[in-house]
Amino acid sequence: MKKLILILALFLAGTSAFAQNMQTIQYAEKDTTQLYLDFYTPENVHDSTICLVYVFGGGFIGGHRDGKWEKAYFKQLVDEGFMVASIDYRLGLKGAKNLSIFNTEPLEIAVYMATEDAISALAYLLEHAKELKINKDYIVMTGSSAGAITSLQTDYAMCNGFLNSNILPKDFRLAGVISYAGAIFSKEGKVQYRNHEPAPTMMFHGTKDNLVSYKGLSLFNVGFFGTDALVKRFEKYGYPYFARRFEGYGHSVAAGGPLTVDDLKWFCKHYIYNKERIQVDGVYENLDPQTMPPFDYYTPKDLYK
Numbered sequence: 430m431k432k433l434i435l436i437l438a439l440f441l442a443g444t445s446a447f448a449q450n451m452q453t454i455q456y457a458e459k460d461t462t463q464l465y466l467d468f469y470t471p472e473n474v475h476d477s478t479i480c481l482v483y484v485f486g487g488g489f490i491g492g493h494r495d496g497k498w499e500k501a502y503f504k505q506l507v508d509e510g511f512m513v514a515s516i517d518y519r520l521g522l523k524g525a526k527n528l529s530i531f532n533t534e535p536l537e538i539a540v541y542m543a544t545e546d547a548i549s550a551l552a553y554l555l556e557h558a559k560e561l562k563i564n565k566d567y568i569v570m571t572g573s574s575a576g577a578i579t580s581l582q583t584d585y586a587m588c589n590g591f592l593n594s595n596i597l598p599k600d601f602r603l604a605g606v607i608s609y610a611g612a613i614f615s616k617e618g619k620v621q622y623r624n625h626e627p628a629p630t631m632m633f634h635g636t637k638d639n640l641v642s643y644k645g646l647s648l649f650n651v652g653f654f655g656t657d658a659l660v661k662r663f664e665k666y667g668y669p670y671f672a673r674r675f676e677g678y679g680h681s682v683a684a685g686g687p688l689t690v691d692d693l694k695w696f697c698k699h700y701i702y703n704k705e706r707i708q709v710d711g712v713y714e715n716l717d718p719q720t721m722p723p724f725d726y727y728t729p730k731d732l733y734k
Contacts, residue, residue, distance in 0.1 A: 456553035459546060462519055466550055467495055468561060469503050469513040479567045479604070479697055480512040482554070484547060486574030486609075486683050488640075488732045489522035489539040502686050509690060512563065514554060518546035518579065528729045530648045533614075540614045543579040544586055545593050551583070552596045567701065569605040569628075574641060574683040577611025581630070581659075585613050588622040603628040604701045607693060610634050610641050610683035612655040618647075620654050620662050629669040629700035631693070632656040633685050635678030639728045643674075660710065671696050671709045678713075679725035 450470045457464045471478070485492040485499055493499065494515040503513045521539030522528075528536055547570070558565050572580040584606045586592045606628050613620050634643045634656035645658035654662075656672060663670040673692065675682045686693075699705045 454553075456516070457546065457549040459519055459542075459549070464517040464519075464546055464549070465494070466514050466516040466553075467503075469507050469515075470562070471507045471510050471512065473510070474512070474562045476564055477567060477702070478510065478512055478562075478564065479569055479701065480514060480554070480563045481506060481607075482547070482550065482568060482570045482580075483513055483515045484518065484543070484570070484572030484576030484579045485515070486572065486576045487520070489520050489536075489543065489575045490525070490732065491520065492575065498684075505687060505690060509694065512561075514550070516547065516550040518543040518550075522733065525733045528733045530646045530651070530653075533651055533653070536653070537614060537616070539575075540578060540582055541592060543575065544582045547579050547583045548586065548593050548597065551601075555598065555601060565601065567604050569607060569697070569701070570603055571607035571609075571686075572611065573609045573686060574611070574680065577608035577683065578614070578641065580606050581608050581611045581613050584628050584630070585615075585620065585622070588625055588627055590624055605629045605631065605696065607631040607696070608633065608656070609685050610638055610680055612641050612645065612653050613659065615652050615654060616650060618650045618652065620659060622666075622668075626666070626668050627663075629671075629696075630659070630663070631671040631696045631700075632659065633673045633675070633682050633689060635675040635680060635682040635725070637677055637679045638682065639726070640680040640732070641683075664708065667706070667708075669700055669706045669708065671700065672711070674710075674712045676712050680727055681725035 452468050454466055455463055456466050485494055494517050506513050519542045521542040525535040570580040584603055587594045636643050642655045643657050645654040660672050
């Protein structure tokens with residue numbers, strides 16, 4: 430695996446060449462905040478084109494649906510034949526301080542706000558699927574960091590009837606979920622999918638991530654469950670998943686989307702198109718953490734002071 434900083438620098442250099450079809454749409458208004466999505470389409474759209482609903486990262490305090498890094502990544506995805514819907518959501522941790530397992534209420538509020546917005550975005554896309562040429566059977570939710578948390582939490586809410594998931598058609602299921610350094614917040618103890626099983630889920634995470642815990646944190650029935658904890662649940666119940674653990678890396682794996690498009694395509698082929706019920710788990714080893722950007726070592730205290 431090549432050094433991430435160099436790859437991302439070269440990757441961003443091609444942003445100006447992105448000239449695919451894109452339209453900006455207001456999908457909702459929440460708390461007087463207008464929420465938009467940018468909808469990108471490839472040159473050729475067919476019945477099996479996958480729509481990736483992308484949720485940006487930023488610790489629920491920042492980030493953009495149309496940042497320079499994001500648009501460069503979307504170009505790569507659209508060039509590979511994917512539709513992309515990059516969504517806004519409300520940033521519920523602005524001004525939050527002293528987050529910890531003993532002070533989870535601000536995180537709970539932020540995660541639930543973002544998840545409600547993501548569900549509203551899905552509802553809009555489903556309602557307008559015909560005009561946008563979206564196949565409802567091929568909608569995948571993906572995100573980075575806070576966006577990965579939101580993506581996992583959205584599927585969790587749909588599987589359990591939480592939040593505003595009742596605005597979605599009863600028979601709708603995500604075709605897949607792809608998480609870059611994500612986790613699920615639960616007040617009901619260990620993660621449980623009660624009404625139906627989760628979508629096939631792809632998870633990337635650094636084993637030394639101290640911002641979004643790789644293993645997870647819990648106190649009594651309240652917990653924040655990262656990739657390692659989720660894999661154990663998927664293993665126990667036979668749910669399809671694909672996990673890649675970055676040994677020795679921290680939170681910078683959240684920016685790993687551009688480096689893992691081949692993995693994403695493999696996941697779509699086997700889990701979505703072929704509907705294979707397989708479990709794949711692997712570790713990236715012998716990587717040099719010194720090649721990673723400074724935020725690789727961030728903890729909640731660095732963001733929520």
